[in-house]
Amino acid sequence: MKKNYKGNISPKEIVNEIKLSKNIILTAHINPDGDALGSLLAFYFMIDDFCKKNNMKKMIKIVVDDKLPKYMRHFEDTELIWSYEKFGEKFKHNFQNDEKFDLFISLDCANKERYGKAIEIKKLSKKSINIDHHISNTEHADFNYVEDICSTGELLYQFLEIFEIELREKIAKYMYLGIINDTGNFRHDNVTEHTFFVCSKLIGAGVNNHKIANIIFEVSEKKVGFIGELYKNKKINEYYKFISYYLTQEKMKKLSIEKDDTDGAAEMLLKIEGMELSLFVREDVDGSLKGSFRANDKYNVNKIASIFGGGGHIKAAGFKTNLSFEEILEKTYQELEK
Ligand SMILES: [Mn+2]
Incomplete structure (x- = not known):
């Protein structure tokens, strides 16, 4: 096969x-x-x-x-x-x-x-x-x-x-x-x-x-704290049904979480009713940003992630970049407008 x-x-x-x-x-x-x-x-x-x-x-x-x-x-x-x-x-x-x-x-x-x-x-x-x-x-x-x-x-x-x-x-x-x-x-x-x-x-x-x-799939108490923060401070663009969240190193310290406590964040965002596209961005210790895109049926995130030199699959893709979160959003919107 x-x-x-x-x-x-x-x-x-x-x-x-x-x-x-x-x-x-x-x-x-x-x-x-x-x-x-x-x-x-x-x-x-x-x-x-x-x-x-x-x-x-x-x-x-x-x-x-x-x-x-x-x-x-x-x-x-x-x-x-x-x-x-x-x-x-x-x-x-x-x-x-x-x-x-x-x-x-x-x-x-x-x-x-x-x-x-x-x-x-x-x-x-x-x-x-x-x-x-x-x-x-x-x-x-x-x-x-x-x-x-x-x-x-x-x-x-x-x-x-x-x-x-x-x-x-x-x-x-x-x-x-x-x-x-x-x-x-x-x-x-x-x-x-x-x-x-x-x-x-x-x-x-x-x-x-x-x-x-x-x-x-077990969830630590620290992770529950992070999930609360994620859902509370997410950004939603209603027009594109695009949901995003940016996690800084500072916030990670405050929540005393490590990077693997953030696993699945992009999926969690996409779970919100009506969403078509999610983006979770995390600041790395070296200051670069790591992004994960997830999509339902409307978008090809392998293509969107490729703008940032990343890739993966049509419905799940990632990238690493030295751009700021605002620049990432801007470029993503440019791609969505196409
Ligand atoms: Mn795999």
Whole structure:
């Protein structure tokens, strides 16, 4: 089942590259979400099972150049994920002697900017593969496999057959995490018959859907404070049915929240009756602004986010910019007027 596939490598050929590689680095995007992390862990255990089954010895390491969301503490395998700094310390000899890694695989990364500092490891790797589901994917690796599908978690399902491994509960759990993260627990319009087909297999393998949904959709008290602030001080443009909110670092300190407490803010704004477009902008520690657009049926936010050098999907897209919030609004209105 291949719809809207782009790239220059097939899943079968990816498995072959994995087979030929002695050491493999896996990474996902900065500001990692349930799909990035779920995909990393699911793919890690797929490769690991494949190696065990075929008596192969490989070094497989997961490196993510960012803090992980707090809910990841509920998953015991999170300890397999190295920060860029720790990985650098431990494998310094590899870095210094330019002793290259065989294969660098990015999952859920639309562009190379999303690697963060992990891009340095890519530069030291002999080959790179990009596996992703964002239509805005820039095909940033030597080999690219991009499928327009709800999540990287769902995309990885086909690899089980190629690796010729069993779908065990651990792998299923992490794929499921990716799927419910990117579909908003099956609420978004990226859910297809294939999504439910895959999920039926995942549940069949023992995934506890209730438990995982509770873990990633649980709300801390601090976050409740932020949600109150978000709904209270949102801006609505009635003409375009456009709702927006800007969160400064100062406000974050006042509410004592961290960036992952703001996850889902753009979706929350769009939930208000009648809204067609939402924008949540957060000031980063370096002073740059990070924006997330969400849309119902009227607008293509992949296109709007591209004005700011970002992208994603038609109904969900993001960007990072050095423009001010006012400038972002101005440019957005210019685009809406077109
Ligand atoms: Mn994703």
